[in-house]
Amino acid sequence: MTKRLIVVAGNIGVGKTSLAERIGARLGWTTGYESVSDNPYLTDFYANMRTWSFHLQIYFLGHRARQYLDLAGDSRSVILDRSIYEDAYIFARALHHLDNLNERDYMAYRRLFDLVVASLPAPNLLIYLKAPVDVLMERIRRRARGIETGITPEYLTLLDSFYDEWLSSFDLCPVLTIRTDNLDYVNQPQALDFVIERIQDKLSGKEIVDL
Secondary structure, three states: OOOOEEEEEEOOOOOHHHHHHHHHHHHOOEEEOOOOOOOOOHHHHHHOHHHHHHHHHHHHHHHHHHHHHHHHOOOOOEEEOOOOHHHHHHHHHHHHHOOOOOHHHHHHHHHHHHHHHHOOOOOOEEEEEEOOHHHHHHHHHHHOOHHHOOOOHHHHHHHHHHHHHHHHOOOOOOEEEEEOOOOOOOOOHHHHHHHHHHHHHHHOOOOOOOO
């Protein structure tokens, strides 16, 4: 089989990890996950965002670039549950917008990010998952992660606007947009089958309508 490198992108609570897990299991692909439990900066970051934002973003950049290169070199197909591109275009931008990352640090980070990303092979497909903010908030509430208690609808709406701007000019690979509010690929096998069929169609170059 042809090796594929797929990245999943989308707002907090939209279902990235759930989709990556199920696609990996169904198709026998290697799955790469976001580093959270072993992140040495998260606790400090949530205690004082302005002090630790730059450190956190540098950590994520190094971790994701290393993970991306390792999996790109794997002979098996790969699906990643968040893209390295979101670090800069969504989350670092939000930190800067909210005055938690000053201009000097933000520009230093962006220069390093641009240099690192330029050396990475392009993915074969970006799957963009999207859902209304009220759905995201309910999912975040249900999973009850301590580090997510401060997430507000306003913050998710800001991230949504940044996703729309970023993807309007994203051209590294094809993009498949999937609405997850009415597509239960976690509990309905036929919904997962439907998503996988669309992914395979997109990878084969077929013109398809986003879900």
